[in-house]
Amino acid sequence: MFPRPIQTQPRAAQITYQALLPLALIMWLAPLIAVAIFSIKPDVDFTTGNYWGLPSSFEAATNYGKVFFASDMPRYMLNSFLITVPTVIGAVALSCMAGFALGVYRFKSNIWIFFMFVAGNFVPFQILMVPVRDLTLDLGLYNTKTGLVLFHIAFQTGFCTLFMRNFIRQLPFPLIEAARVEGVAEWRIFWYVVLPLMKPALAALAVLIFTFIWNDYFWAVVLTQGPESQPVTAGITSFNAQYRAAYHLMSAGSIVAAIPPVAMFFLMQKHFIAGLTLGAVK
Amino acid sequence: MRSMIKTSLAAFGLSAVMAGGAFAASHSLSGDLKIFLDTSNPAPRATMEAMIAEFQEMHPDLNVETTVIDREAYKTQIRNFLTAGAPDVATWYAANRMTPYVKAGLFEDVSDLWEDPEIAENLASTKGAMTIDGKQWGVPYTYYQWGVYYRKDIYDELGLSEPANWEELKANCQKILDSGRKCFTIGTKFLWTAGGWFDYINMRTHGFDFHMQLANGEVKWTDDRVRETFAKWRELIDMGGYIDNHQTYSWQESLPFLVNGEAAAILKGNFAVAPLREAGLDDSKLDFYQFPPITEGVELAEDAPTDTFHIPANAENKEAARAFLKFVVSSNVQTQINNGENLGQLPVNAMSSVDDDKFLNEGFTMLSQNSPGGVAQFFDRDFPAEMAAEAMQGFQEFMVFPDNLDDILARLDKVQERVYGN
Structure with missing residues (x-):
């Protein structure tokens, strides 16, 4: 059952494939299509039960206008950037250094330290909820963007270090040895030899972490409250009113919130796929 | 865009009216006043912000900070912020919903405010809902009625009138069913809607006091009187009075049945009126009646959920908070914030006037004159949270599989023992 090119299949199979492909695609995309359609519908369509039909009036300008000008969405978006960008920089910087140390130096507890980073990835993050909340409270970081950033950096560094260490291990070691023979200081080796070689890994990891953090909802809800610190994923729920859910505004808000990671994906597509497979084969 | 303009106009009008108000005399307050609101919907939010801006203007030395939190998120976050980083004023709900925070000592006792005759007399109708252990723990700011909202045009077409008792309600229902429609639409996906039905059938069958005994765990769920309530309910279920598959709809998703004429009525709070009007049901098509009596001689009691303001025990500026309450x-302020352009609900102050709105007027008359039995808060506010969650799950199951009643009641008894036991 290896996938064989569809061109080599019999004609009947080709026709079935061509007929089913769009169908499967539409079914798979149905929720996204629904959100897109909902975002240009007026509120009244949800009360009259017009979920899938044509909008009774096109309200794209009104809905998106409300999202941008009559809600806290711009603030939430800004928060998301202020949380995501420092996290990406922090996690990648730390893991580069940790990865370098674990990948290049041979010392006694090397493998155990490395295992600790790996093991951190196996901890289900939900069980950290209560202790982390208490910790941020005690540190006075509860309901601040800094608190969220610090936690994300700490938690993401585990995965990032695994990724970076494996990447550095694959680099030709003679390069480093050659530099040492020349008498280059260790930090210069890191900066001028290893770091330039890591550029593809840096890009891939940055894209990956950006989408992880941008899409985080759990910690946003646990560690922050209110528009002064919450990122956009948590902010979308503010369209839920006292009695009614404003489906049309939530849809429009979701689309807006999804733009940065989607844009990131398309702009950096090459790195993204590289990132998914980079650590896979050693 | 229209509603935005309306909202801002309303907000403007609100501040204009209150600027001329009689509050100029109060002495000056200073420091910070942190207010947490759960009124995240644009219209109530604008109302609240305008009201707070007015308060700020009266007390220029006071630095008022307002934080609006999404209503659902607020329900979980309140546990956090009452213990850590408490505001000076916070919104919440009356009756049993405030019990956990009162028992944990997180709300401030404000009985002193209620001793003021101006509050004691004019807010008498909601005092019971704010009282735990003989003390008051906050003040209400708005409430609204529950009742049956029905399609007047369908009733007229079938020659039906508003039912005066349970038999008439069932007779109406049979005629509606014969015309190929359903009597009642309901969406029980999120359970609480079924709690409204239980509230009314139970209060109409056995009265307000019995309902509260059940809420306080003094009556068992397997009690014969509770079974009678369910037997009444089952009469409607067995005749097919409710829409099919109601367990898959949210309450908003149950509205299209009413709008499209597939169902004739809905038992709901007054908040259903706004979306129904938007969907084209004007006052000639939509009307309201009080849930009819079931057992003769039982005093009528109503559900009227009340939203409240509280002072957290950890608040820093309690003097300013009291002035704000x-x-x-x-x-x-009550007249203004509850009018049709703002909250569109009922004022809690008896001296306030009600907006000229058909449904608000009917509700105000009903609650002030035709609810001698008492005013309940709604199932999930009167019953302890854990009990309410299990019970509403049971109601939904009962509505779909009425034969499971014995199982359900036995289960609820166990939950009752656990919840009230300690």
Whole structure:
């Protein structure tokens, strides 16, 4: 059952494939299509039960206008950037250094330290909820963007270090040895030899972490409250009113919130796929 | 865009009216006043912000900070912020919903405010809902009625009139069913809607006091009187009075049945009126009646959920907070914030006037004149949270599989023992 090119299949199979492909695609995309359609519908369509039909009036300008000008969405978006960008920089910087140390130096507890980073990835993050909340409270970081950033950096560094260490291990070691023979200081080796070689890994990891953090909802809800610190994923729920859910505004808000990671994906597509497979084969 | 303009106009009008109000005399307050609101919907939010801006203007030395939190998120976050980083004023709900925070000592006792005759007399109708252990723990700022909202045009077409008792309600229902429609639409996906039905059938069958005994765990769920309530309910279920598959709809998703004429009525709070009107049901098509009596001689009691302001025990500026609570319940502010352009609900102050709205007027008359039995808060506010969650799950199951009643009641008894046991 290896996938064989569809061109080599019999004609009947080709026709079935061509007929089913769009169908499967539409079914798979149905929720996204629904959100897109909902975002240009007026509120009244949800009360009259017009979920899938044509909008009774096109309200794209009104809905998106409300999202941008009559809600806290711009603030939430800004928060998301202020949380995501420092996290990406922090996690990648730390893991580069940790990865370098674990990948290049041979010392006694090397493998155990490395295992600790790996093991951190196996901890289900939900069980950290209560202790982390208490910790941020005690540190006075509860309901601040800094608190969220610090936690994300700490938690993401585990995965990032695994990724970076494996990447550095694959680099030709003679390069480093050659530099040492020349008498280059260790930090210069890191900066001028290893770091330039890591550029593809840096890009891939940055894209990956950006989408992880941008899409985080759990910690946003646990560690922050209110528009002064919450990122956009948590902010979308503010369209839920006292009695009614404003489906049309939530849809429009979701689309807006999804733009940065989607844009990131398309702009950096090459790195993204590289990132998914980079650590896979050693 | 229209509603935005309306909202801002309303907000403007609100501040204009209150600027001329009688509050200029109060002495100056200073420091910070942190207010947490769960009124995240644009219209109530604008109302609240305008009201707070007015309060700020009266007390220029006071630095008022307002934080609006999404209503659902607020329900979980309140546990956090009452213990850590408490505001000076916070919104919440009356009756049993405030019990956990009162018992944990997180709300401030504000009985002193209620001793003021202006509050004691004018807010008498909601005092019971704010009282735990003989003390008051906050003030209400708005409430609204529950009842049956029905399609007047369908009733007229079938020659039906508003039912005066349970038999008439069932007779109406049979005629509606014969015309190929359903009597009642309901969406029980999120359970609470079924709690409204239980509230009314139970209060109409056995009265307000019995309902509260059940809420306080003094009556078992397997009690024969509770079974009678369910037997009444089952009469409607067995005749097919409710829409099919109601367990898959949210309450908003149950509205299209009413709008499209597939169902004739809905038992709901007054908040259903706004979306129904938007969907084209004007006052000639939509009407309201009080849930009819079931057992003769049982005094009528109503559900009227009340939203409240509280002072957290950990608040820092309690003096300013008390002044704010007084300001909120004063009759002018009550008239303004509850009018049709703002909250569109009922004022809690008896001296306030009600907006000229058909449904608000009917509700105000009903609650002030035709609810001798008492005013309940709604199932999930009167019953302890854990009990309510299990019970509403049971109601939904009962509505789909009425034969499971024995199982359900036995289960609820166990939950009752656990919840009230300690």
